[in-house]
Amino acid sequence: MPRYRLLVEYDGSPFNGWQRQDHGASVQGAIEAAAAKLCGEAVTLYAAGRTDAGVHATGQVAHLDLPRAYSGDTVRDAINFHLKPHPVAILAAEEAEEGFHARFSAIGRSYLYRILNRRSAPALDRNRVWWVTAALDEERMAEAATRLLGHHDFTSFRAGCCQARSPNKTLDRLEITRIGDEIQIVAEARSFLHHQVRNMVGTLKLVGDGKWSADDVSRILEARDRAQAGPTCPATGLILTGVVYPQPPGWVKHRDDGTA
Amino acid sequence: MPRYRLLVEYDGSPFNGWQRQDHGASVQGAIEAAAAKLCGEAVTLYAAGRTDAGVHATGQVAHLDLPRAYSGDTVRDAINFHLKPHPVAILAAEEAEEGFHARFSAIGRSYLYRILNRRSAPALDRNRVWWVTAALDEERMAEAATRLLGHHDFTSFRAGCCQARSPNKTLDRLEITRIGDEIQIVAEARSFLHHQVRNMVGTLKLVGDGKWSADDVSRILEARDRAQAGPTCPATGLILTGVVYPQPPGWVKHRDDGTA
Known part of the structure; x- marks a missing residue:
């Protein structure tokens, strides 16, 4: 077959x-x-x-x-x-x-998480973003995000129902940029734990609004305790943008927007 | 009041x-x-x-x-x-x-028109784009678009129900770029005739798929005859992105994405 x-x-x-x-x-x-x-x-x-x-x-x-x-x-x-x-x-x-x-x-997965950071609700991107009204400092978030890069035990960012054998993962990329009212978070790894991206974003949001510092993020990661980290952020803002294979599919050469 | x-x-x-x-x-x-x-x-x-x-x-x-x-x-x-x-x-x-x-x-209006140019229908941007399956050559379209720049009688691109006193308008910008499967058309003018953007895009699409050339666009413009131009393209792809005033509103300084 x-x-x-x-x-x-x-x-x-x-x-x-x-x-x-x-x-x-x-x-x-x-x-x-x-x-x-x-x-x-x-x-x-x-x-x-x-x-x-x-x-x-x-x-x-x-x-x-x-x-x-x-x-x-x-x-x-x-x-x-x-x-x-x-x-x-x-x-x-x-x-x-x-x-x-x-x-x-698969040897790589890429996700994009979109936060709409403004006072007014989304009219065009409802169900496509996480709407956050508190002003977020994306530079604080970006600095804190670097604490999560590399090989770690990500138990603090793992859903209780996660079926992975090990909580150890290598986070290759976690970049945060602002475009107008939108904060975009790009996450790349060979694989992720269940809810890992949404739990990391939920924690970084609390850095962005001033509740936590980059040192808090390091402390939370080292605690290996889900209760220490921030809440799981909404599914609406998350997009699986690409999967990487050792032998690239034929369609990769036809696409020039980097999503596959 | x-x-x-x-x-x-x-x-x-x-x-x-x-x-x-x-x-x-x-x-x-x-x-x-x-x-x-x-x-x-x-x-x-x-x-x-x-x-x-x-x-x-x-x-x-x-x-x-x-x-x-x-x-x-x-x-x-x-x-x-x-x-x-x-x-x-x-x-x-x-x-x-x-x-x-x-x-x-108002002394300026900006519009964005989005064409999704691929074989498969839009799953995420339904009602946000014009879905065109025929391969479009965006460079041909961009070259033809320059024929419409400047001050002209735009009767060929004017809706029959248009209430403007004069068909003369000055088109300041008509730029066409491709981002992956998407073709984006940015149009700027002090003001537009009714359906002018959609009629221009409907015509440029026929340049993109090879039916017409840039010279055809010049001929159509000079004909001052709506019947010579292409069909009105769908409303779904059109977005009013900004309006310009001599005294900029206070919110302009708060926005850095260039849409207002």
């Missing part, structure tokens, strides 16, 4: 997350149902990152096996056709190399 | 345009109703640009007279409170100088 990898964009707002469940809509379930209409059989989809309810993606990668061979363009167009009216789009599809696994072959 | 000017952001999708009407929701009607709850009297709002149904704004400017004096922050917060759940936000409010009129005092 030929294996295909898919580059997937979705609006997480109407879904109970990536993962298929008995009740409620999921991104996985929507794509599996569309793929089943293409090939006439039940299919199972595996994603690089099983995003939570409300989390969006512009660069999710998933794979599935199909009983027959199709061109990548046919797979993309047919699944897109059957996906309507769900806010999910297959941006690219191609046959994968032997042994490829969207989750286990 | 003190006069206030408002900086307004809105999602145009659920509205029948800016202008109040007997039937259907309008941005003007939503803000007027919210302002009436603040001051207890009917108020009338005047906008710099009366955007069409489906057109968005991040930098619309409007003014209204209130029977009593309030601080600008009170006007902003009270109108925002009463605006819920409409996707409209007052970003700033302040008392205006003597004789200020949001429409007649």
Whole structure:
């Protein structure tokens, strides 16, 4: 059975997350149902990152096996056709190399977190940002973020339900910039613990509004205690922007916006 | 009666345009109703640009007279409170100088038009872009756009229902850039004819897909005949990003993203 990898964009707002469940809509379930209409059989989809309810993606990668061979363009167009009216789009599809696994072959994940930092609520980006009215000092946040870079035990930023074997991860990038009223946080690592990005952002927000310092962030990291860190920030602001593989998918060369 | 000017952001999708009407929701009607709850009297709002149904704004400017004096922050917060759940936000409010009129005092308008140019439909930016599947050559479009710069009779790009006294306008900027799958068109002028931006974009799209050349655009402009130009492109991709006044509003110094 030929294996295909898919580059997937979705609006997480109407879904109970990536993962298929008995009740409620999921991104996985929507794509599996569309793929089943293409090939006439039940299919199972595996994603690089099983995003939570409300989390969006512009660069999710998933794979599935199909009983027959199709061109990548046919797979993309047919699944897109059957996906309507769900806010999910297959941006690219191609046959994968032997042994490829969207989750286990991945060697990097990139996330963007968007904070809208102003007095007035978002009119255009509702469900796309975390709306924070308290003035945030992005330079304080950026300085504190450097304390989290590198290889650490991230227990303080790990969800209670996280299934990873180890709390040790290497955070390669955590950059914070302001563009007008918006603060953008870019996070990159080989992999993340469950809720790690949202728990780091929830903590850095408390640095930005003056409650905590960069030293507090170091103290919280070293405590290895979830109760020491800030709250989990909302899913609405989080976007999975890209997944990296040792053998880059064919679509990487066609994209020049750096999201895949 | 003190006069206030408002900086307004809105999602145009659920509205029948800016202008109040007997039937259907309008941005003007939503803000007027919210302002009436603040001051207890009917108020009338005047906008710099009366955007069409489906057109968005991040930098619309409007003014209204209130029977009593309030601080600008009170006007902003009270109108925002009463605006819920409409996707409209007052970003700033302040008392205006003597004789200020949001429409007649304006000396510049800026629009952004977004084209999503790819095979797959937008999942995250539905109602925010014009989705074009044919590959567009943005360099061809940018070269042709220069033919429209300057002072011209824009009859070929004017809606039949346009109420402007003269078809002569001066187009100061029409820049086209590609960012990944997105083509962004920035248009600036003292003022525009009705549908002028959307008719120019509809024509430039036909240059981008190879049907027309830059010389065709010059010919169309000189023909002064609406039937010669391309179709009006969809409202969904258009955003009013800013309005310029001789005496800049106080909020301009607080914004560093160039949209006001």
